[in-house]
Amino acid sequence: MLNMAKRQLSKTSIKKPPPPPPASDLSRRAEWVGGEPIASLLMAKALAQPELVSLAAGFVDQESLPVEPTRKTLEKIFSQAPVGREALQYGTTIGYPPLRKLILSRLLQADGCTAAEWNLSPEQVIVSAGSNQLLFLLGDILLNPGDIVICGSPSYYVYLGILGNLGARAVGVECDEQGIVPEAIDEELRRRQAAGELARVKAIYVMPYSDNPMGVTMPEVRRQAVVELAKRWLPDQRLYVIEDVAYRELRYYGEDVPSLRRSDPEGETVVQVGTFSKSYSPGIRVGWGIFPPALLTPLLHEKGNFDFGSPQLNQMLMTTVIEQGLFDPHVAYLCETYRHKTEATLRALDEFLGPIGGIEWIRPHGGLYVWVRLPESIDTGVAGPLFDRAITEGVLYIPGEFCYPSEGAAPQKNMLRLSFGVPHCDAIRRGVQSLGRAIRQIL
Ligand SMILES: Cc1ncc(COP(=O)(O)O)c(C=O)c1O
Structure with a gap:
């Protein structure tokens, strides 16, 4: 088993915000987006070799997509x-009212509390x-270029891309088999304070359920x-915790x-941020966010300018799927399917x-990923031999290199x-066997 708790955090760095890019026809934001997205790089490789087993993309199981209930x-x-x-x-910018009510009541049920205890209404x-849309919009209303979000090292690489796109900085802190390490966040905040950058730290991003890429779940403590x-630091200015629960149902x-x-409980x-992409269908692509009151209006204004409401058909579809009692049995079936795949892997x-x-x-106890550590001599990167x-x-x-923030804990x-997620159990076996052969050759 991997013991990352012992990992040293000594090699941390504090970088200056990126210098302004040269004048060009595109916006500065377009330049911050950077080079070729990881997905298209991998897609090109897969297309060039159709017999390749892809253990790369975080897509969901193709066979269990809910055609009949849909x-x-x-x-x-x-x-x-x-x-x-x-x-x-x-529809409306905020979303289809029955769906917002259902999302809230399901979350309250899962957490075993009431709306009053959560200080919350469907209006939030x-x-x-x-x-992903909400992660982007939230970043857009919260972050100025050079602002900081503390993330696990490693973290969800698409979110790291979003921060890059906004000119913000992802600063990585240690993660172990219980997820992001609170003491490491504390240390990082101290370092930023010493560097006079505390006010630039706007949020901490966590994935508490079967995270991407490590597959670990944070214990309650x-x-x-x-x-x-987050409440103790920055009492004068809010330090938000962005909780991405994408894999909560896949346990x-x-x-x-x-x-x-x-x-x-104050809800500030x-x-x-959650999604039905993993628990039902990414093709329908319905997600949600529960926001503190201070962020609600700016977020709705932002979203209003962006799309003035996400697809109404998809929202009504998800609502009816849940109301008809088709959602929970599907999640149970998915969990059974993925349990087999986890075991096969x-x-x-x-x-x-x-x-x-x-x-x-x-x-992993859930989710779609297994995080693997090879001997130190092996570079797993695209430019490495493996x-x-x-x-x-x-x-x-x-x-792994895709998943590390560019600052903070050393990648x-x-x-x-x-x-x-995608391959059948026999393909998973073949893929891991191929990986074993490749590693032996490199060693
Ligand atoms: C951790 C995490 N958050 C969010 C998402 C985005 O999901 P959605 O399809 O809802 O945009 C993903 C997708 O892979 C994910 O892994």
């Missing part, structure tokens, strides 16, 4: 013309076209510690844990990577992420 629900919506017309019309729930810490072992929002510190790792020696991985060798052997993985070159 068909039935669409039929129901369109069997009544007025309902069908409502679904085909624009915003529905979006996927949670750690969740409470992160919220307390294959163990009990559910109350969210960080549960530890913020934690922003919770772990068995293959034991069989093909275990005997090599010096390789460790975290056993990446291309693995492709030649027939497998694609996500190099580790010998890490990689495997995703068991």
Whole structure:
């Protein structure tokens, strides 16, 4: 098992904000977006070699996508013309009211509390076209170029991209098998204070449920510690905690844990962002956010300018799926499917990577990923020897280097992420076997 708790944080760095880019036809923001997105790079590799097993993309299982429940629900919506017309019309910026109510009541139920205890109403729930949209919009209203968000090192690489796009800085702090380490956040805040940059730190981003890429779940004490810490620091200026619960429903072992929002009864510190992409369908792409009152109006203005309402049909579809009792059985079926895939991945790792020696991985309790540490001599990056060798052997993985913030805790070159979402169990086995061959050749 991987023991990242012992990892040294000594090699931290404090960088200046990026220098202004040269004048060009594009905006500064367009330049901050950077080079080729990771997804298209990997897609190109996969297309060039169709027999490749992709353990890279965080896509969901193709076979279990809910065609039948969705068909039935669409039929129901369109069997009544007025309902069908409502679904085909624009909605509101904040989102479809019945869905916002359902999201809230389900969250309250999951966390075992009441709306009064949470100091919350459906007016604070915003529905979006996927949670990524809200992560972007939230960043846009919160962050000036050069502002800082503290993230786990490693973290969800698309979110790191969003911060880069906004000219903000992701600063990484240590993560272990229980997720982001509160003491490491505290230390980082001290460092920023010493550097006179405390006011630039605007948020802490966490994924408390089966995170991307490590697959770890934060225990309750750690969740409470992160919220307390955010409240203790910066009493004059709010330090938000952005809680991304994308994988909460995909839990294959163990009990559910109350969210960080549960530890913020005043509701002024934690922003919770969630999605139906993983638990139902990314093609429908419905996400949500629960916002502190201070962020609500700016966020709604921002979203109003952006899309003045996410697709109404998709929101009504998700609402009806839940109301018809089709959602929970689907989640149960997904968890069963992914439990098999998790076990297939772990068995293959034991069989093909275990005997090599010096390789460790975290056993996930949910989500779609296994985070693997190779011997230190192996660079898993796209420019390193393993990446291309693995492709030649027939497998694609996500190099760990994509997942590290560019500042803060030093990235580790010998890490990689495997995703068991898409391939069948036999393909997973073949993919891990190919990876084993590639590693042996490099060693
Ligand atoms: C941690 C995390 N958050 C958010 C998302 C985005 O999901 P959505 O489809 O809702 O935009 C993903 C997708 O992979 C994810 O892994």
